[in-house]
Amino acid sequence: MGILLCSSCHVVYFPNARNAPMFSGKGEFQGSMSLALTGERNLQTSYALNDHVGVMANAMSVYDHTSYGEIGLGYYHNIKPRMMYFDIFGGYGMGNVDVTIDTPRNMDPAFTYHGPYQKFFIQPGWALKQQMGKTQFLIGAVYRLSLLDISNISAANQSTNAPLIFPTNHPLFHEPAFIGKVVSRQFIFTWQFGLAFTSDHSDNVNAFRTNYILISGGIGLLIDFKRERK
Numbered sequence: 001m002g003i004l005l006c007s008s009c010h011v012v013y014f015p016n017a018r019n020a021p022m023f024s025g026k027g028e029f030q031g032s033m034s035l036a037l038t039g040e041r042n043l044q045t046s047y048a049l050n051d052h053v054g055v056m057a058n059a060m061s062v063y064d065h066t067s068y069g070e071i072g073l074g075y076y077h078n079i080k081p082r083m084m085y086f087d088i089f090g091g092y093g094m095g096n097v098d099v100t101i102d103t104p105r106n107m108d109p110a111f112t113y114h115g116p117y118q119k120f121f122i123q124p125g126w127a128l129k130q131q132m133g134k135t136q137f138l139i140g141a142v143y144r145l146s147l148l149d150i151s152n153i154s155a156a157n158q159s160t161n162a163p164l165i166f167p168t169n170h171p172l173f174h175e176p177a178f179i180g181k182v183v184s185r186q187f188i189f190t191w192q193f194g195l196a197f198t199s200d201h202s203d204n205v206n207a208f209r210t211n212y213i214l215i216s217g218g219i220g221l222l223i224d225f226k227r228e229r230k
Contacts, residue, residue, distance in 0.1 A: 001004075002081030002137055003125045003151070003220070004123045007126065007160075007205070011038075011099075011101075011209050011210065011211045012097055012101070012208055012209045012210070013097075013117075013148070013173075013210045013211065014038070014062050014066055014069070014210075014211045014218055015037065015069075015144075015146065015173065015175045015194065015196045015207060015208070015210075015214065016033055016040065016042055016058060016068055016093075016177065017040065017042040017044065017058075017160065017177075017192055017194070017218075018062070018123065018125075018142045018144055018175065018177045018194060018215060019056050019058050019066065019089075019112045020044060020087070020142050020177075020179045020230060021046040021056065021076070021087070022047070022085050022127045022129070022138050022140060022148040022181065023039075023046070023048040023054055023056055023076050023078075023085075023087075024048075024078065024082065024151065025048060025051050025078070025226070026048050026049070026050045026051050027048060027205075027225040027226030028048040028170045028222065028223075028224050028225070029045075029046070029047045029048075029119070029222070029224075029225060030045065030046045030047075030216050030220060030222050030223075031043075031044070031045045031046075031220050031221050032044050032186065032188055032190060032219065032220025032221070033218050033219065033220065034190065034192070034216045034217060034218025034219075035210070035216060035217065035218065036214050036215060036216035037216070038196065038211055038213075038214065039059055039062050039063055040061075040062050040064075040124075040211075040214065040216065041060065041061050041062070041208070042059070042060050042123050042216065042218070043060070044058045044059065044137070044220070045058070045072060047058050048050075048076070051060065051075060051078075052075055052077060053069070053073070053074070053075060053201070054070065054074055054075075054076055054087070054089075055072065055073055055074075056070075056072040056073075056074070056089065056091070057069075057070070057071050057072075058070050058072075058093075059072075060095075062113070065086060065097060065098050065099040065139055066093030066095065066096070066097050066098075066099065067095060068093060068094070068096075068119075069093060069094060069095070070091050070092065070093030070094075070119065070121070070127075070133065071091055071092060071093070072089045072091025072092075072123075073089065073090065073091065073188075074087055074088055074090065074123075074224040075087065075088055076088075077094055080161075082129060083128065083129050083130070083179040084124050084126070084127070084128060084129070084215050085126060085127040085128075085129060085138075085140070085144075086124075086125070086127075086175075087124070087125050087126075088122070088123065088124040088125070089123045090116070090120075090121065090122045090123070090124070091120075091121055091126075091215040091229070092119070092120055092121075093118070093119040093121070093124075093158045094116060094117070094118055094119070095116065095117050095118075095119070096115070096116045096117070097113050097115065097117065098114045098116075098156060098224070099112070099113050099115065099223065100113075101113065101157060108122055110157075110158040111155050111156065111157060111158060112156055112158050113153055113154070113155045113157075114153065114154055115152045115153040115154050116150060116152050116153070116154050117148055117150045117152065117153055118148070118214050119146050119148050120146070120147045120148075120149075121144055121145060121146045121147070122145050123142050123143070123144040124142065124143055124180075125140055125141060125142035126141060126142070127139065127140025127141075127179075128140065132184060133193040134184065135182065135183065135184045136181075136184075137180075137181075137182055138180065138182075138183070139178075139179070139180045139181075140178075140179050141176065141178050141179065142176065142177050142179065143173040143174070143179065143230055144174075144176070144177070145171070145172065145173070145174060145175070146171065146173045146175055147170060147171075147172050147173075148170065148171050148172075149170055149172075149210065150166060150169050150171070150186075150203065151169075153166075153170040163184075166208055171198050171208060171212070172198060172199065173196055173197070173198050174195075174196070174197050174198065174199070175194060175195065175196045176195055177192055177193065177194030177214070178192070178193045178194075179191070180192075183222055184191050186219040186221055186223060187219065187220070187222070188217055188219065188221065188222050189217075189218075190217065190218050190219070190220065190227070191216065191217045192214065192215070192216045192217075193213075193214070193215055193219075194213070194214035195212060195213060195214075196210055196211065196212050196213075197212060198213070199212075217222045
């Protein structure tokens with residue numbers, strides 16, 4: 001765990017935890033907070049506008065050097081008798097980084113990264129649901145594609161102030177994740193294991209350092225407003 005926490009000191013881009021609502025139907029609201037082993041603090045909210053359309057709003061911070069927020073709109077469908085679930089969300093996010101990459105034993109020059117970035121994403125997902133009494137167990141997977149705009153991030157050698165030029169300002173990241181949830185009454189217990197990688201095999205991978213593994217757990221609330229109004 002110490003190694004994972006230390007790795008956050010050498011990362012510029014942290015993919016946020018993927019929000020997979022796994023809605024049951026219209027009027028359902030979910031809100032949760034989670035913490036990752038590499039330091040990411042995630043806040044996730046989602047609401048089912050009707051039986052097939054949902055919205056989400058998510059935020060993330062990493063210590064005092066990275067912040068990010070996003071909104072999304074998507075379609076979802078429960079396959080009767082509601083044991084299987086499918087959705088697809090798309091959205092837009094904005095973030096900011098202000099970090100110095102310190103390298104071990106001064107083997108490489110240290111670089112500073114500063115500035116805002118944007119993200120456009122699409123995220124299909126599926127899940128299996130099992131009801132046992134008043135407790136529901138859900139397990140699923142999502143595959144997020146994130147197109148970043150990092151053209152406004154400046155990077156420079158800390159010693160010489162020589163700029164670091166990214167081979168591309170629009171890297172495309174693949175961000176799959178496995179997600180589990182236990183819903184008991186109005187409480188949600190969730191865990192997530194996610195990966196991040198890019199098909200860009202140029203030096204951009206080394207220049208724009210990424211957190212490739214996310215392991216997180218969290219707790220939240222589920223409120224069924226449709227049921228509350230009855």
